[in-house]
Amino acid sequence: MTSPAIQWYPGHIAKAEKALREQLKLVDVVLEVRDARIPLATEHPQVQQWVGSKDRVLVLNRLDMVSAEMRQQWSDWFNAQGTLPLFTDAQHGKGIQAVMKATQVVGAKVNQKRRDRGLLPRPVRAVVIGFPNVGKSALINRLLKRRVVESARRAGITRQLRWVRISEQIELLDAPGVLPARLDDQEAALKLAICDDIGEAAYDNQRVAAALIDLLYRLNYGQALASRYEVELEDQSGEAYLHALAAAKYQGDAERTARQLLNDFRVGNLGAIALEHPPFNESLNACKRQRGYDQSNAGD
Ligand SMILES: Nc1nc2c(ncn2[C@@H]2O[C@H](COP(=O)(O)OP(=O)(O)OP(=O)(O)O)[C@@H](O)[C@H]2O)c(=O)[nH]1
Ligand SMILES: [Mg+2]
Known part of the structure; x- marks a missing residue:
């Protein structure tokens, strides 16, 4: 391969990260938001370090973009590792109460400690x-029940750290998206580009769209392509499909086809599609067996 499929500019991200590290000192709880379509690729390698001894609430957002079955599988997988993921749809306001509650629980703990030390209670601070x-x-915005911070379809919308007070009980810090300085895993990088979770990166739309098609076939979502575009190609590479689709529908314009396909995926026109399935996990299997799952289904 001549060039990496994805290149990004960690410059302004590095600045945001430095500011974030400063603010972290003031924070009681970290609300870590990942994309439910790719819960592993959107795990930032430094989060654990940032969380340190603070509490963490793991939020898997975009629940509307994956099936209920897939949510269950991911819940089982995370549970087996001692983490309870909270699924949300921040666009339509689903699952928000559970996040609020989890944050308040941390707040109560913090204030109990303060009272024990003779200090007055204060709002819990969450980033x-x-x-x-x-x-x-x-x-x-959902937690606040009003549109206070800017949220929009493009990546890189939040530029500055910003504190907002939800109530007497909670203060929230909105942070710009953070990216690792480097990502050696090209497969993860491609998934981030497919899902548009990568900020101001440069990439080749056609390569990314071809990777999406390959992934869809690999994960048995080929039917989603066939029903959307009425173009079917079994056992072909993503690149071949892209060109066949371009020839059939877009006057041979592969670039336009790639953009269209990526957009269709991103706005959900291809249906609810999880691009990552939970990896095999022995303790998860044990947990499933306990709950009476058929062993032949376990672990896939
Ligand atoms: N379908 C769906 N769309 C969502 C969901 N949550 C957010 N969005 C949309 O995704 C886009 C990005 O949302 P933002 O809130 O700006 O994301 P952000 O993480 O703050 O982004 P940066 O500040 O750029 O890092 C917006 O168009 C939202 O409406 C969700 O649960 N489901
Ligand atoms: Mg933002």
């Missing part, structure tokens, strides 16, 4: 962090 465009600001 919302995650990759660009995963829905952090939309979540904050």
